[in-house]
Each structure stands twice: as C-alpha cells, then as structure tokens.
Amino acid sequence: MEFVPDVLNEKCGSRSVLNHVTSRWGGLVLIALMDGTLRFSALRRRIGGVSERMLTQSLRLLEEDGMIERIAHQVVPPHVDYRLTPMGAEVARIVLDLAQCIEANLEGITRFRNSRVEARSGNGS
Amino acid sequence: MEFVPDVLNEKCGSRSVLNHVTSRWGGLVLIALMDGTLRFSALRRRIGGVSERMLTQSLRLLEEDGMIERIAHQVVPPHVDYRLTPMGAEVARIVLDLAQCIEANLEGITRFRNSRVEARSGNGS
C-alpha cells in the first residue's frame, strides 16, 4: 500500500529532483546560499563561471522544487533576494558534504589520474 | 602556501570530479554498487533506463577518478566485475544520503509543485 521512492527505478519522480540539485549549477547554487540570503548578482559573482541564463534557469528549477525562495522587492532598480528553504538547507548540507569529500580527496585523485596516463604511455607491450 | 580546493571556483579541479559523480548515471552507478560487486549486465539491469553506451562511459569516468575498480576475468564469454574503491564507497554513501533525503521529501515536493501550477491557472488577476 505504501509507495517507496527509489532512484534506481526509471519511473521514480525522485530522479528529476535529483537531477536538478546535481545539475552543473544547481548544487553550486545551494552551496553558495548556505552562507545566507544573496541577491542575483552577488550569487552570480560567487559562483565562478555561471552565465546569467543558467543561473536564472537553475534558480527557477530549485524554486519549483521548493529548495529555495525568491523574494522580489518591488523597487527600481530591481532587488531580488534568494534564500534556502528548510528543505533546501537540508539538501544543501549533503551537497556540501559531497563537495568537501571530493575536495579532500582531490590531490589523491589527481595523482591517480596522472599515474594512469603515464602507465599508458610508459609501456607499449 | 596551502592550496584549498573550492568548488565555487571555476578553475578548481574538484568541479570535474563532482560532475562525474553527480552526472545523470554516475551517482546511480555508485549507489547500485553499494550492495557489493556487480558485473556489467547486472549493473545495467539494476539501474533503470541506462543504455549500454552510457553505462560504459560512466564506469570509465568513475574508474579514472578512482571511485570504482574494474576486474576483467580473462574468459570467454567475457566476465567483468565492478566494485567500489574505499573512496568510492565514501562518496557513494553521501550520494545515497542525498537520494534518500530527496526520496523522503518527494511527496511534499510533488504537492508543492502541483499547488504552484494550480495557483497559476486559478487566478487570472
């Protein structure tokens, strides 16, 4: 009677949400917002390499999933704030864990990669 | 003097590794391998929707990063096993946490999404 979500199942709705939070920019947006509320431009400067378009799109998707909240002040020039919802904060924490785990292992990973390419060119047998 | 990795920095090498483990299939491969060693076909059946091509590609990338190990038995018909490395297991655990966090919130997310689209069509003011 109970429906148990399962990402390994193709039809499971969790797939799309997971794709949003693990998309190229989605996860970085969540991490960047962990420090607190940020407005659009500040967010963009914070995340190296995002284009306006991609940032907007990522923010919309995360907003639709209830991960972040958009607060538009009705002033001119425009002023819009973004912040994590409680659920967004929960998810962001895990994404940050993931990023930090990778950062901690980065040196080892880089060495490992290099040792493999050297092994390839080193012996032609 | 110390180099501190930072995903928010465009040039940081952690970006590519993060992209591999959070790619459409990369994360699911890691999760699927948490139960233990699996061979190619079993892995494919386990992960709903992967094509052979994408599974191969994801496995290669994760192997290059040292997340999984490929063990090819020299027999015919071919027999190849895949399993997590210690680092891969560490990363997989966090990816699973992320998936489970989303699965746990899925019902709420779905309701939230629906309430938004209803709100859009409900009032034309």
Place this chain on the structure above:
DNA sequence: GTAAGTACCAACATTTTTGTAAGTATCAAA
C-alpha cells in the same frame, strides 16, 4: 550625457550529452 549596475527574458547558435543501431567473438541452450 555616458557608462554602469540591477534582474531579468527571448532568440538564436553552439556544445555536450545521451540514445540507437549495428558489429565483434565465443559459448550454451533450444
């Protein structure tokens, strides 16, 4: 008056990702 900042959107172009179909060599079951 000119330039820059604000938070976007839309059209279009490009790049990347992902999928599909076919082929490889061998063995075992029907």
Place this chain on the structure above:
DNA sequence: TTTGATACTTACAAAAATGTTGGTACTTAC
C-alpha cells in the same frame, strides 16, 4: 541452426544543456 547471453566499440542521430547577444526600465555616479 537459430537464439540469447556476455561486455563491450563504433558511427551516426537526436535531444538537452549551455552560451551569446541584445533588449527592458530605471537609477546612480562620473
């Protein structure tokens, strides 16, 4: 003997992601 399983690879095609450019309407600083 045809079929299916094994673990892939390659070429090609389609789809999705991402980038680029230009525009909006207004304000402030120079």
